[in-house]
Amino acid sequence: MASAFNFLFLLLISIFLLSLFQVSSSSASEAGIEAQPHHLQVVKGPTRRLLTLVDCRGLCAIRCGRHSRPNVCTRACGTCCQRCNCVPPGTHGNREMCGRCYTDMLTHGNKPKCP
Structure with missing residues (x-):
């Protein structure tokens, strides 16, 4: 009772x-x-502006959920997300939706860095 x-x-x-x-x-x-958004990023350069940050951890977990090496994928995705402020939709492909920052980032071996 x-x-x-x-x-x-x-x-x-x-x-x-x-x-x-x-x-x-x-x-x-x-x-x-x-x-107001809690996380803001100031982009330095000739035109300063405020960008809202995306949820990199959550979006990268979705992006790398079906990858054969999810920890490696998540680490690379997190780096790309922090630098480019974007994660493509889906688990594979669609990299062009995040623009040149995401598609042109390369590893030391000149392979695409971002999953």
């Missing part, structure tokens, strides 16, 4: 906290305050 009461109590507290969070986020959007 006590464990059922504890479970019910925790469930009600969780629902209350979720509703409180939703109210605070909706009131901020009504006030004209937009949520």
Whole structure:
């Protein structure tokens, strides 16, 4: 009986906290305050601009999920993602969708670096 009461109590507290969070986020959007991305990258050069960073770890896990050597693929993909701020969709191919940065990066052996 006590464990059922504890479970019910925790469930009600969780629902209350979720509703409180939703109210605070909706009131901020009504006030004209937009949520800022947590991770920003400044691109240095003649035209400085802010870029939002992509979730490299999650996208590379999807990209390299069916690779024969997933750890090697994930490491290379992470490097390419951090440098180019892009990971192509799917598990193979589509490299041209990330542009020249991703397609032109080579290893020391002059082989394509990015999976």
